[in-house]
Amino acid sequence: MTLMRSALTTSDVAEADRLLGAAYAEGLVVENSGGSPFRFEQVVAADENLTVSSFRFDGHVVASMDAARSVLFTDIRRGSYAWASRGSRGDQRRPLLVPAGHELSVDFDTVRSVMVSVDARLVARWMSRYGGLPPSPALLHRAVAGSDAVRQAIRFSGAVMPTESFESELVRMNLIDLLLSMTAHHLLPDAPTAQRRPVPAALERAEEYLRSHAAQPVSIADAAEAARLSVRALQQQFQRWLDMSPAQYLRNVRLDAARADLIAARNDGIDARVAEIARRWGFAHVGRFAGYYGDAYGETPAQTLRARAAPLESGAAD
Numbered sequence: 001m002t003l004m005r006s007a008l009t010t011s012d013v014a015e016a017d018r019l020l021g022a023a024y025a026e027g028l029v030v031e032n033s034g035g036s037p038f039r040f041e042q043v044v045a046a047d048e049n050l051t052v053s054s055f056r057f058d059g060h061v062v063a064s065m066d067a068a069r070s071v072l073f074t075d076i077r078r079g080s081y082a083w084a085s086r087g088s089r090g091d092q093r094r095p096l097l098v099p100a101g102h103e104l105s106v107d108f109d110t111v112r113s114v115m116v117s118v119d120a121r122l123v124a125r126w127m128s129r130y131g132g133l134p135p136s137p138a139l140l141h142r143a144v145a146g147s148d149a150v151r152q153a154i155r156f157s158g159a160v161m162p163t164e165s166f167e168s169e170l171v172r173m174n175l176i177d178l179l180l181s182m183t184a185h186h187l188l189p190d191a192p193t194a195q196r197r198p199v200p201a202a203l204e205r206a207e208e209y210l211r212s213h214a215a216q217p218v219s220i221a222d223a224a225e226a227a228r229l230s231v232r233a234l235q236q237q238f239q240r241w242l243d244m245s246p247a248q249y250l251r252n253v254r255l256d257a258a259r260a261d262l263i264a265a266r267n268d269g270i271d272a273r274v275a276e277i278a279r280r281w282g283f284a285h286v287g288r289f290a291g292y293y294g295d296a297y298g299e300t301p302a303q304t305l306r307a308r309a310a311p312l313e314s315g316a317a318d
Contacts, residue, residue: 079111
């Protein structure tokens, strides 16, 4: 995978807003509050799966985002910081974990931080392929405060990022393993010790086929043919490795795609209808779609179309 590096320093709030919005979130709004001088610095290294950034904000900044593009892990090394997302709240005493597609409001004052962003599909596959752990989004269904171990994993990623070692794809994948291992242990401390297992190539072929044909009227037999397996063997592979059926996997892919369309329509001011987006992604029955959607994301499709990140109240705490 190609590794890209960049650095930016600016005193322009709008420029910082554009940069962070393009990289991390839909509907991001950054505002300098309180009249103190604003300054933003970022050093970042990224490939297709992993982005590690070192941030510095000077000034009192209030920000909100409609939906994180990836799973975000943030640790504040210095300064004052408070966050809120769907009823969950926290501050700089513990790191922040934000699932992809979730809203967030933050309020911080002269902070130094490290942010690690991991592709949501990779997180879902990682979680489901370690023995004893349920598949995502069960682990990362809402924004939560992390543990000291998670904090150290974030900081270690930030320390490795500027070095030559980060050029190695193997090193970057091991950093993801470390971070997700600490996260899984924090969120499921009583789960059995997980052991990574080699994933069958046939299962990966089926996953890729279902993801790339999610907008089409595909069948499980089509996926089995693409995987070069019988339907029964494919079902067994999905159940063993992902703890779900191929039909459930396809439904989850389509739900993620529908959510992305709902968020995009809201941000672009498009007059979209839930039923149209549901049908676009293979959900003929709108009521069932709404039920599946609510189970996955904790809100209705209509709420996603209307909602923005809730304003942050003062006095947030763990």
